[in-house]
Amino acid sequence: MRFRPAVKEDLDRLLGCVVDESISWSHPERLLSFLESGNYHFDRIWLALDDQSDEILARAVWWGFPDGPKPLALDCLYVRPSVRDRVEVAAELLRRGHEAFGVVPAYHVFVSNGWRDEPKARAAIAWRWEAAGRAGLTEELERLRYAWTSAEAEVPEPSERLVFRGDDDDEAFVAAFARVAAGSLDFHTRQALTTMDPMTQARQDVSDYRLLEGDREWWRLAYDEGGDLVGVALPSANNAGPVVGYLGVVPERRGQGYADDLLGEITRFHAARGAQRIVADTDAENVPMARAFERAGYRNFAVRLVLSANPVNT
Template sequence: MDLDRAVAHPADGPVPALTAERIREELAENQIRPEWIWFAEDEDGEILARALWWGRADSERPIALDCLQVRDDVADPAAVAAGLLEAGHAAFGKRPGYNISLPRDWRADPELAAAVGWRQEAAAEAGLTREIERLRYEWTPAAGTAGPTGRLVFREGTDEEMLDAFVRLSRDSLDLATQHELELMDAEQLAREDFDFYLDCPGERSWWRLAHLPDGRLAGLAVPSATPYHRNVGYLGVVPEQRGQGLIDEILGEITRFHAAEGAQRITATTDTVNIPMAAAFDRAGYEVTEIRLVLEEPSGV
């Protein structure tokens, strides 16, 4: 592949695309790799479409499709894009999800909605048929932090205690990914997968905290985490029997204070648009919505 030619492809169109400079930065960090950059050509060798997949520096295979573009003059962009994705999926031996970052009111822009539409069609044709829409939140020091109220006590926990908390929090969860996974596996298996996922993230296991009521009963779990770019609200929740009392604010506050004390200038977080209680907690804590993240992925168990 002519890497320079593929990287220099114009980053235009209504759906945000990675610039050549950003792609080269990701290549230098081994988070985008030459074998994860694919493009389709016409009979004259001109680029018709480009797809870039992303992974962590130590990933064996890409984790997500980060950028998908088709030239404006292509009559059927969905068909060309679907073929490109299918070729990449066959080479990778998996179907990484596709994350599209969008403004909150993206459906009100006809040009943007149409550009998202053919991408949805292409992704579905290539096997990414499940859609989840998430709010991406961001905290900065200007928002400040709320002090602890004493309603909860936070402490480190053993792996067994953490796994038990993951199991209990998954019950009646409003998180769509959790609901989908529980259709295919039991809560104990999902807890192990969640535990391993956050253990593999750039954050440290020593950051995790169990949340207890003053009388010792488990109230919830706080997992401060990180991405390759920012500190992050990884996983948090309240056990079913303690929900509805505002304790999620205490747990989110603990995560925010932890990161802020470490000097974080930005803390990112996401929650499903349908998870109204979690979104409200982020709003109360001073987190601001910066974008919608449309996630197109392969249904679990396929």
């Protein structure tokens, strides 16, 4: 078996790979559109090939922003069922990719709600999970995927107690992000704060949100009537359409339902621009946020499983 990154000439054979397991994968339509948009690159797809037939026995496909210098997420991990040690082949593909990229991107797997009770989904995840762990992706996180649709849910009324304002100065958002990160129940925020100070973490978050497809002008800071900052609300978009982006309440104002005002503003903003569906994710353990989505008529439609490296080890 030989391992190498893909090249243009592999395209037909890549399109011929079929994953018929209960798990998200880089199906031909996704592959073609992401190669075209620059979210995928041939040299960010690693292959394991049969020595004799030169057929693709396994592949790992990573995703990134079109102009991003490094891949950000593993999108698809596939090994033919006939391969003897599926787990080790998959792990080796990941190790090769990590070495070539100089980073260890997280694996994002999309599964249906209740996947733990579905034997097919559990089996599809089990061997990938083991392979990911062997390649250093040892941290597990379950994120709930929510969607608001204009057909099913109301457009909320404007907040009666908050004023929303844009700000051209990124530093205003950095300062607000640093404040709302304190005491966050979000796994990645907490993980990041174990290796960097709050301002560095906030600056990195702001620059990551700038890479999303939503306009920077959409971002809002939320103030009370006395002019004190209560939180941030960042409507945004990805290549599938409008997303909630990010919202947060400063610690001293939590527990007063401000999450509803901020989420309401984001929903209203998108709805006013004609959005029919708005998508959002939150950690299963971020219960106040999950409840806010449910109160606002967002429906939990799937789960995103994220397997990542411990930042202390990378």
